Amino acid sequence: MSLLAQRDRDRLTLHLQHALGTFVHSPREAVEEADSTFAEATTRVTAALVERRRAIGSTHEGRGTEAETEDLRLALRQYREITVRLLRM
DSSP, rough: SSSHHHHHHHHHHHHHHHHHHHHOOHHHHHHHHHHHHHHHHHHHHHHHHHHHHHHEEEEEEEEOSSOOOOHHHHHHHHHHHOOOOOOOO
């Protein structure tokens, strides 16, 4: 599962490709566009991770001792999967 929608990934990829393609003629503008693209990508990924954490947490937080073992197992699995993906970056 991707953190960003395909359309967002495609748009950011196009911006980055544009920056790379304009480097020879406008190096400073190319780097500025790449920086802006990176900033937007990190902002969107951070927001997606915060939302993913909220969604996982909602399956067990606030339920106290009523949280079922299966709910906790699933939450732990999801935390593990997303953390492993982050650590592989």
